Amino acid sequence: MKHLNITVFGKVQGVFFRAATKAVANQLKVTGFVKNLPDGSVYIEAEGDDFGLENFLEWCHEGPEHAVVEKVEINSGELKNYNNFEILKR
Numbered sequence: 873m874k875h876l877n878i879t880v881f882g883k884v885q886g887v888f889f890r891a892a893t894k895a896v897a898n899q900l901k902v903t904g905f906v907k908n909l910p911d912g913s914v915y916i917e918a919e920g921d922d923f924g925l926e927n928f929l930e931w932c933h934e935g936p937e938h939a940v941v942e943k944v945e946i947n948s949g950e951l952k953n954y955n956n957f958e959i960l961k962r
Contacts, residue, residue, distance in 0.1 A: 873951055875919045876919075876949065877947045881913045893906045897918065901924050906960070919951060
């Protein structure tokens, strides 16, 4: 199990990014949360096995249909042992 802090920049708000992220995370058995940030980016904390996180990160670089991902920042973090994947309101 690994923990990643992910920030996605670009046109990523108002395009159902959070809902799509939750759906993909659930499919890949990735836990954590996603939320919009005031600067227009999306912040994700994700935990899972190597396979799940690799595929999840690949998806984060694309995003849902109407998103335009310009940059993805990824940092390792400390495991928090999330039980599920949630969408957080600001």
